[in-house]
Amino acid sequence: MxxxxxxxxxxxxxxxxxxxxxxxxxxxxxxxxxxxxxSPAQALTVLLDGALGSARGLGYTLYYTTTFIFTGLAVAIAFHGGLFNIGGEGQATLGGIGVALLSLWLAPHLPAFVMIPLAVVAAALFGMAWAAVPGYLQAWRGSHVVITTIMFNFLAASLNGYLLVNWLRPNGSMSVESDAFAESARIPAVHELLARLGIEWPSSPLNLSIVLALLACVFVWWFLWKSRAGYVLRAVGSNPGAAHYAGIRPRWQVLAAMGLSGALAGLVGVNEIAGVQGKLTLDFVAGAGFTGIAVALMGRNHPVGIVLASLLFGTLYQGGVEVSFEVPGFSxxxxxxxxxxxxxxxxxxxxxxxxxxxxxxxxxxxxxxxxxxxxxx
Structure with missing residues (x-):
């Protein structure tokens, strides 16, 4: 209800x-x-101070927030299409793989102003393709998207491990990770940009992917509530039978909803792989796809609510680390x-x-x- x-x-x-x-x-x-x-008061004080009380802590909080915005938007846009996408984890993994493959191939030969937009497109396309398969299976074969997206999470993790162990790991290296990307494939960090402007800011993983996340929020808002395509998608999500009677093809809208959802989840790869790691690693998503479900629920599947919920969970993640260090007996x-x-x-x-x-x-x-x-x- x-x-x-x-x-x-x-x-x-x-x-x-x-x-x-x-x-x-x-x-x-x-x-x-x-x-x-x-002491609850002490734990809350340490949590808030660790997440928001310093420039470094705020940088980490906004870095987590960026990832959760992408996965929260992915869940929300599928939900408006009448679908429950639990595959954000796998779609984000494929987004990272797309960024890595393109960066290892082209980054040594292209400047940053060309390479970075291509990496964003690759992350979105790989995530979209991975999500489109469960969408197709539900729309044309009747396989429930909840089950298929869960299974595709395991397939994505296995594919990532296979590529790293057998193809992308440098010869002689024991670390299960790819070669480091060329500098042109790296998303600039916020503290590095501020340093160029003469502003001192402590180093943190926060990078310009946060701008991409906010632009994604604007796009999702415009698409769902201001565009004809978004209206059609929400109509199918509200009542597929009535939408079909009105001349809409629900099957194609299922595919579109899952494709857009996967593209948004795939953008996690931009933040994590191009913005922080600078190479493909194992389990870089680290549960963010599942956290996105809670973010979307709490944010009422609206971009503004998702930003606020993402900030809350970013605060919990960063502040929780500080609590585990500072509060005795709090593991x-x-x-x-x-x-x-x-x-x-x-x-x-x-x-x-x-x-x-x-x-x-x-x-x-x-x-x-x-x-x-x-x-x-």
Missing amino acids: SSQALQMPRWMDLVLLPLWNLLIALLVAGGVVLLIGA REMVVTVQGLIVLFAGAMAMVSAPMFAKLYAMVARQRRAAGEKTHG
């Missing part, structure tokens, strides 16, 4: 309900922190537990409190109507 079906106003659905869910999640997480003998496993609780309450159980807010809104509306009738009576 959606919040709209419960007749909640949009501001309550997009703002009040997520904030309430986040508060509940923090309270439950605080209870867990108390159970292990630590890395406990950090993951707390993050999981926030995902559970703020993402997966996002609509549990919706009926309560809908009833409160209806009650207040009835009282206002009654007061208005008395005034006019």
Whole structure:
């Protein structure tokens, strides 16, 4: 049951309900922190200070945020097409493979202003192609996209390992990673650009991929709510039967939704491979595809909400590392537990409190109507 079906106003659905869910999640997480003998106030203070209290911490937080924006948008655009894409992990992996293959082939011969746009296109196309296969299987063969995208995550990880071990690893190297890319294939880091302007900024993985992520948000907003193609895609997602009766071909919209979703997930490869690693590595996605599901749920599948939810999860990831170092008795496993609780309450159980807010809104509306009738009576 959606919040709209419960007749909640949009501001309550997009703002009040997520904030309430986040508060509940923090309270439950605080209870867990108390159970292990630590101070919730201290843990929260260290988390926020580690993620937002310094330039270096903020750089790491925004770096994580960039990746989560890509995977969150990927889940959201598939959702608007009536699909649940759980394959962001594999599609991001293929995006990184696309960046690596193109960079190893062309970067020694091309300047950066040509190479970087080509790397972005390669990441999007490889992710799109990987997602289009489950889309085709659902649209024309009836294979459920949830099952196929999960399995394609394992296939992508296996393909990445095979390429690194058998083809891309330098001779004599024991590390399972490719050769380093030429400099023209590297996305400039923010601290390096600021240094050229005479501004001192601590080094961090944050790079210009964050600009690409924000442009992707603008594109998704325009595509879904301002373009005819986006309207058609949302129509199929809302009611495939009615869309087909109106002359729309749902099969092609399934393929389009999955293709766009995969392209957005593939852009993770730009941030991680071209922006940070400078070479293809194993497991560079590191669960970001699955985190994107929680980001999209919490962000209500809207680009603005996804940016805010990505910033929250970026703060949790970076601040959680600081908590595991600074708070006695607070292990890395406990950090993951707390993050999981926030995902559970703020993402997966996002609509549990919706009926309560809908009833409160209806009650207040009835009282206002009654007061208005008395005034006019």
